[in-house]
Amino acid sequence: MRLSKEIVDHVADLAQIRLKGEERERVASELSRVLEYVAILDGADIEGVEASWHGPRASVTRMDAPRPSLTRAQALANAPKVREGMFQIPRILGEGEEG
Amino acid sequence: MSPVDDSVKGMAERVKTGQISAQSLVSSCFQYIRQVEPKVHALLAHDEELAMEKARALDRLPLSERRELRLAGIPLVVKDNLVTEDLDTTAGSRILEGFRSPYTASVVKRAEEQGAIVVAKSNLDEFGMGSSTEHSVYGPTMNPWDFSRVPGGSSGGSAAAVAAGMAPLALGSDTGGSIRQPAAFCGIVGIKPTYGRVSRYGLIAYASSLDQVGPLARTVEDTALLLQVISGHDPLDATSAQMPVPDYLAQLDRPLQGLRVGVPREYFGDGIDANVKMVVEDVLERLKQEGVSMVEIDMPHTQYAVAAYYLLAPAEASSNLSRFDGVRYGLRVPAGDLRTLYQRTRAQGMGDEVRRRVLLGTHVLSAGYYDQYYVRAQKVRALIRRDFERAFEQVDLVVTPSAPELPFALGSRADDPMKMYLSDICTVTANLAGLPALSVPAGFESGLPVGIQWIGPAWSEDLLLRVGRMVERVVVRPPWPKL
Numbered sequence: 114m115r116l117s118k119e120i121v122d123h124v125a126d127l128a129q130i131r132l133k134g135e136e137r138e139r140v141a142s143e144l145s146r147v148l149e150y151v152a153i154l155d156g157a158d159i160e161g162v163e164a165s166w167h168g169p170r171a172s173v174t175r176m177d178a179p180r181p182s183l184t185r186a187q188a189l190a191n192a193p194k195v196r197e198g199m200f201q202i203p204r205i206l207g208e209g210e211e212g
Numbered sequence: 213m214s215p216v217d218d219s220v221k222g223m224a225e226r227v228k229t230g231q232i233s234a235q236s237l238v239s240s241c242f243q244y245i246r247q248v249e250p251k252v253h254a255l256l257a258h259d260e261e262l263a264m265e266k267a268r269a270l271d272r273l274p275l276s277e278r279r280e281l282r283l284a285g286i287p288l289v290v291k292d293n294l295v296t297e298d299l300d301t302t303a304g305s306r307i308l309e310g311f312r313s314p315y316t317a318s319v320v321k322r323a324e325e326q327g328a329i330v331v332a333k334s335n336l337d338e339f340g341m342g343s344s345t346e347h348s349v350y351g352p353t354m355n356p357w358d359f360s361r362v363p364g365g366s367s368g369g370s371a372a373a374v375a376a377g378m379a380p381l382a383l384g385s386d387t388g389g390s391i392r393q394p395a396a397f398c399g400i401v402g403i404k405p406t407y408g409r410v411s412r413y414g415l416i417a418y419a420s421s422l423d424q425v426g427p428l429a430r431t432v433e434d435t436a437l438l439l440q441v442i443s444g445h446d447p448l449d450a451t452s453a454q455m456p457v458p459d460y461l462a463q464l465d466r467p468l469q470g471l472r473v474g475v476p477r478e479y480f481g482d483g484i485d486a487n488v489k490m491v492v493e494d495v496l497e498r499l500k501q502e503g504v505s506m507v508e509i510d511m512p513h514t515q516y517a518v519a520a521y522y523l524l525a526p527a528e529a530s531s532n533l534s535r536f537d538g539v540r541y542g543l544r545v546p547a548g549d550l551r552t553l554y555q556r557t558r559a560q561g562m563g564d565e566v567r568r569r570v571l572l573g574t575h576v577l578s579a580g581y582y583d584q585y586y587v588r589a590q591k592v593r594a595l596i597r598r599d600f601e602r603a604f605e606q607v608d609l610v611v612t613p614s615a616p617e618l619p620f621a622l623g624s625r626a627d628d629p630m631k632m633y634l635s636d637i638c639t640v641t642a643n644l645a646g647l648p649a650l651s652v653p654a655g656f657e658s659g660l661p662v663g664i665q666w667i668g669p670a671w672s673e674d675l676l677l678r679v680g681r682m683v684e685r686v687v688v689r690p691p692w693p694k695l
Contacts, residue, residue, distance in 0.1 A: 120575070124574050124575045125571060127574050128574040129537070129551070129555050130562070130570065131555035131558075140571060144568070146630050147522060150522075151522060153516060153519050154523075154589065157513065157588075159591040164587055164590035164593075165590055166421075166590060173450050174450075183315070190312070190314060191312065191314075191541035192540055193542075202550050203548060205550050
């Protein structure tokens with residue numbers, strides 16, 4: 114199945130990746146080729162098969178108990194922009210501001 | 213000259229007893245790295261001064277403490293998707309350029325607690341996505357056996373460093389073959405442990421239900437030693453298993469009697485290079501003479517494995533990589549609004565292959581396509597697992613080539629994603645089924661290494677290593693490349 118440019122745009126929007134004009138073309142044809150290949154799965158008899166969501170291990174839980182973690186300074190150490198001990202992002206309410 | 217002149221056990225023994233100092237071992241290691249690294253380009257961040265400081269500290273330990281360290285003074289290379297406090301971690305991506313983790317991966321900690329000295333981080337396909345180490349923003353790694361060829365991937369830097377003799381041990385990660393295929397291409401040993409055998413804490417996640425960390429080394433014994441050190445439950449990884457870890461080294465030479473090996477037709481047919489097939493079949497012939505029985509088996513869902521993998525792994529990646537958004541760490545491309553900031557940061561920070569997989573994964577999880585692709589692939593995954601369960605009712609292990617081809621030329625497939633994906637045809641099944649799999653050198657063809665892969669039931673690493681040891685006895689290997 115050939116992916117339309119509309120679908121590629123929608124997917125890029127969902128993935129929050131900006132694609133330039135010529136990239137959209139290329140991505141559409143590369144992804145289409147992979148989707149053509151995976152169509153081989155249509156031949157698998159999956160009637161009545163339970164999906165396998167995990168590795169060999171089922172989900173496990175642990176006690177919900179506090180334990181030591183990163184300090185605020187450590188957590189912020191790699192942040193591109195910090196303000197008053199918090200991660201800073203562009204304003205999302207009201208007027209835009211350089212992030 | 214390479215400082216790797218003995219088994220890891222032997223080298224550690226000499227350090228423990230003071231015959232050589234960790235400092236001289238680490239310093240000769242860096243000396244050699246300076247000489248060969250420009251030809252191989254296997255390494256990323258390194259800090260000689262810091263490594264020497266750690267070696268000095270180890271040399272100052274009282275003998276009674278030093279002799280307890282299984283990896284005393286052993287130089288170790290760590291794939292750059294395992295985070296380290298002491299060295300930058302980039303995952304081969306521009307989006308993490310200059311990133312310094314506030315914590316260290318559990319596997320690295322465990323190796324260091326046993327006396328290993330991390331000498332460098334190693335090159336990889338960005339975030340582990342690739343089969344050639346060409347998808348690294350820091351440039352490709354060369355195969356030490358032939359500089360015009362790829363070392364495999366994504367743990368190509370780790371494999372090439374070990375084959376080149378820069379360090380005797382390396383850590384890698386394997387989501388669809390990323391330890392085993394480069395081990396095969398570089399003529400060394402690599403094992404992907406059972407899912408849950410080794411902690412993933414501090415491994416930058418690519419596809420969480422498939423990822424496992426594992427060792428790469430020159431011999432099965434060295435591999436067993438590092439696997440021993442990194443295996444076992446870690447409270448920081450909820451998927452790590454609370455299972456006892458056998459003594460792999462002690463069992464290594466226990467004779468294997470009445471071993472039954474399954475030879476699945478599907479892994480020896482179309483798509484497998486005739487030369488690779490010949491080398492692998494020759495090893496099987498020799499093992500028969502050692503008393504191993506070979507049983508032809510069918511694993512009918514093998515044909516679907518690559519397709520299922522390239523739906524599931526990108527789906528998980530699209531979710532895992534959403535954390536790289538320019539807010540908490542890594543690259544940020546400023547913009548007036550948050551959405552544009554995300555979109556520009558991710559577009560500029562992620563390389564072509566990563567973007568491709570994130571977009572593919574996003575598509576197969578999106579409304580209207582989820583059942584058609586994602587759910588179907590999960591069902592096929594169950595069928596592939598069932599193939600193995602059925603096989604293990606008849607045989608102890610399954611044997612296949614580690615890769616469908618010889619190491620290919622640099623640049624020959626970088627522009628053909630689908631062809632690159634098919635390099636993983638022999639290895640993805642073990643990840644999909646969560647099973648342990650070992651690649652050991654099977655021989656050489658036209659001067660290039662060929663690997664043979666052994667897949668076992670869950671938690672059968674001990675058996676795989678014993679078989680690997682047997683393969684080492686029947687395969688004649690040439691001297692390591694002189695670089």
